Amino acid sequence: MGTSEIYKIKIFKTGEALIPAPEAYWMSNFNESLKISFHAILAYNDKTNFLINTGLPEDLVERNEQMRKFYGKKAEFKKEKNIDLLLSDYGFKSEDIHNVSFTPMQDYTTGQLDIFKNARLFINRKGWIQDIIAPEIPKHSSRNLFIPDKIMKFILFTSWENVNLFDSDDITELIPGIHSLWTGCHHRSSTAFIVNTEKGNMIFTDSAFKKRNIEEDLPIGIAENIFECHSAYSKLKGYGTILPLYDPEIDDLIL
Secondary structure, three states, rough: OOOOOOEEEEEEEEEEEEEHHHHHHOOOOOOOOEEEEEEEEEOOOOOOOEEEEEOOOOOHHHHHHHHHHHOOOOOEEEEEOHHHHHHHHHHOHHHHEEEOOOOOOOHHOOOOHHHHHOOOOEEEEHHHHHHHOOOOOOOOHHHHHHHOOOHHHHHHHHHHHHEEEEOOOOOEEEEEOOOEOOOOOOOOOOOEEEEEEEEEEEEEEOOOOHHHHHOOOOOOOOOOHHHHHHHHHHHHHHEEEEEOOOOOOHHHOOO
């Protein structure tokens, strides 16, 4: 795997929620709740940058209506600052972001994509087809919770010329020093990102919610395929340090 470029990393906490613990830990920790965080990851160096996830949408009405039905008012998604403000606080402007991608494609990762008008959009082809365009089986929730309508329109019409559909069933380089691997497990669009840093490869994945998933080879409970979880953990361990995307322990880290 090529390591021609080295990146610094800034992790932004974009929101949080409370979930039933078995959602994170397969058939475990019943009658417990667990706090999770949502994150955007900025990898950057003097030449370029790459943003993974864009934060929650402005409108959380539909999302939180579903969360209340699922687990009560305590489960409502709570949003931090907009991603442009988080970036600005760190010295970056939205118009200066070169590349954007997601893991997975959900409203809490795609919600503010439309402010990145100059960026190349890296979208996993399998996830785009199976989660968004042509699901093989009916989805349990509306497409708007995968990708808000205005973001769908932004991709298809405003920024289609900037879209790069990519395949990553095997480790695939997106730009020098940043690789991807489709993992499945959580969603059909779940994709891990492997970023080369001075401290080695840092791996971001939504197929694990917490370190315990990796350490105990324990699938997440809200998995579409637990066998893909096991496969993802086994493969990714060989490539570097895994940082589960919903773990509050990585809130606002600088690497």
